[in-house]
Amino acid sequence: MLQINEAEAAKARWIYTGIAYAALLAAVAWSVVDEKATPNLTPTLALSGAAAVWIGLIARWWPVWPRNRVWSVVAYVGLVSLNTALVYSSDAFASFVWIGFPYAFAIFPARWAVFAVTANAISTFAIQTNGMRDSSPFVVILAVAGPVIFAGWVAGLESERRKRAIGELTETNQRLATAMEENAGLHAQLLAQAREAGVLDERQRMAREIHDTLAQELAALIRQLHAANRVREHPEQWQHHMDQVRMLAERGLSEARRSVQALRPAPLEKSRLPDAIAEMARVWSQACGMPVQTETTGTPEPMLPGIEVALFRVVQEALANIAKHANATRVGITLSYLEDVVLLDVRDDGAGFEPGGTAPGADSGYGLGTMRQRLLGVGGTLEIESRPGEGTAIGASVPAIRAEAGAEAGAEAGAEAGIEAGTAGGTVTG
Template sequence: MERIWLNRAMHAGFFLLLAASASRLVVRHAMDLTTIAALADAGLLALVYAGGVLLWERLGRRGRLIWLAVVLGCWLVLVELAPSFAWCAIPLLYLCLRLLSLRMTLVAAAVLTVAVIVAQISLSDRFDPSLVLAPIAVAAMTIVIFWELRKAGIMQERERLSREIHDTLAQGLTSQRMLLQAAERVWESDPDQARSYVRTAIEAAGENLDEARRFVRDLGPAPLAVRSLPEALTALGAEFRLEGTEFPLADGTQAVLLRVAQGAVANAREHARASRVIVTLAYLDDEVTLDVYDDGVGFDQTMAVTRPGRGYGLRAMRDRVAEVGGTLTVESAPGEGTAVAARIPV
C-alpha cells in the first residue's frame, strides 16, 4: 500500500512540476517560436507520461522501458528549449529506479543531473558552485532514499509471502500428507475409509490452491470471503467459544485473527499431540481477543526462541498482530499445554 501511494505521489508531483514550469514559461517569456515549441513539447510529454501510467499493466516490461526512453527524450528536449522544466527531474529519477537496474539508474541519474546543472547555469546571471553541487547532492540523496525504500518494500513483501506460505501452504500440505498416510494405512482393511481420507485430501488441496492464489494477489483469507469470522473459526475443527456481542471488525483485523487461530490450531495438532483444542473469540468494549488453548505436550519457550529453525510460526503471529496494533502472548511449559492469546484494540 505504501508503494502504491508513493507511485501516485510521484505521478502527481510530475504533473504539478510540469504545470508550474509551463506557467513560469508563459509568464516570463514572450510567445515566440521557442516558447510555442516548448509548450508543445510539454503537452506531448504530459500525454506520453499519462498514457504510460494508464496503460502500465498492458505495456509489460519491454513496453515500459520504451515508454521511459520516450519520456526522458521528450524531457531532455524540453529542458534544452526551456531550462525551468528541469524541476521534473526528481519524479523522472524515481521512474528510473522503478524500471531500471541500479547500474542503469546511475547512468540515467548522471544524464538527468547534467541536464539540471546546464539548465541551472543557463537560468543564472552568473556562475555559482552551488549550481553544480546542489543538483549532484539532490540526485545522490534521492537515489539513496528511493533505493532504500525499494529494498524495504521488497523485504516487506518477502516477509508477507513467507508468513502466508507458512500459515497456508505449509500447513495445508502437512494436513494432506497426514490424510494420505492415514489412507495408506487402511487401504487394504477399509477401502471406504481410505477413499474418504483421499477425498478429504483432495478438498484440502483445492482449498490450499485457492488460498495460494489469494495471498499472491494480496487478498484476504478465502474463508472470510464467504463466512463471518466466528464461522471461519468454527470451521477450524477445534472447540469454539464466542463471548460478548459480535460487532464489525476491519478486514485486516479479521484476517490477522483467523491466521493466528489457524497457526495455533495447526501447531497443537502437528506438534503438541493435543487431545483438546479450545478457540475463544471475545468481543469486549475496547478490544477483541482471541485465545487458543491446547492440552498438548507444551514446549520450552526459551529453546523455541534460541534454537535455529524453531519458533518461526510464533514470530509470524506476533508480527501479524503487531501490524494491526495488537499484542500476542504465549504461555507454555513442557507437559503443561500451550495458550496463545492475541489482543487487538478496536
C-alpha cells in the same frame, strides 16, 4: 539607477526628499535674509514653491522610475530647470543646485547618471557666470569636472557593488547546482532503498502466506495420505481420506492464488470472523480427530480487514502447531469482543513446553515468530503461557478498530459494513 530592494528604496525616498527639502528651505531662508543675493524676492519664492511641489512629485512617483524612462527624463529635466531658474533669480540657491547630483543616480542607471550630473553642473554654472563669460577657463573646467568626477566615483561604487552581487549570485547558483545534484543522488538512493524495502516486505509477506497457507495445507495433505496408506484394506475409509486430500489440494491452490494477489483468506470473504474461525476449527477437527470447542463473547463487529486476517492466521498457526507438536486431546478457542480490544485465546491440554526454552515449531523460522509479526503489524501483542505436561495457551490482543471507522479515516479499503451483531458458540467433535 542604483539597484536596491523595496525596503531600501522606501528608506532612500525619504532620505532624498528630506535632504532636498532641507537644502531648499536653507536656500529660501538665505535669499530672504540676504537682499543682495536676491534682487527680486517674489519670483524666487514662487520658484521655490514650484521646486517644493516638484520634489514632492518625484517622491510620490519614486517606484515608477525603474520602469518608465520618459518619466525619469521629465522628472530630472524639471529638477534641473528649476535649479537653473532658482540660481538665476538668487545667488543664495547656489547652495541648492548640488541636490541634482545624487538625484541623478537615484533616477537613472549609473551610465546615464554621469551625463545627467554633467548637464546639471553646466546649466547651473552657466547661469551663475553669465554664460561662463565671467569666469576663467580653469574655473569652468573645475566647476564641471568636479561633479563629473563625483559621478564617476559613484558609478564606480555601483559597478563594484554589482560585481559583488554577481559574484554572490554566481556562488549561490553553484551551491544550488551542487545541492540539486546531491538531492538527485539522495532521491535516487531513496528510490533504491524503497525498492529494496518493497522487495523485502513482499518476500516476508509471501513467506508468511506460504507458511500459513501452502505449508499448512501440505502438512495436512501429507497426514491424510499417511492415514489413507494405513487403511488401504478398507476402501470406504481410504476413499474418505483421499477426498480430504483432494479438498486440501484444491483449497491450498485457491489460497496460493489469493496470496499472490494479496487477497484476504477465502473464509473471511464469505463469513464473519467468528464463523470463519468456527469453520476452520470444524475442518481441522475432522482432519485431526480432535475435539475443538469454539466460543465468542461480546458483540461481534466487523473489524479492519488486516486485523481480522491477523487473528484468523493466528488461529490457523496455533492449530497447526497443536497438530504437529502438542499431542493434545482437547482444544479450546475463545474470541472476545471488548470495547477497545479484541482478544483471542487458543488453549490445548497437550505436552506443553518450558516458556524460557524453544517453543515447538520455532525451529522452522516461522510459527510463533510469524504470529508476532502479524499482530505487531496491526498494533497487537502475543502472549504465551505453557508448562511441560500442562498444555499451552496462546493469547492475542489487537485494537478494536471497526471497519467503518477505518474507512472514514482512509484506512484499508474493503471493510465490510452492515454485518449484524451476534454470538457464535458450540462444540465440534471429530
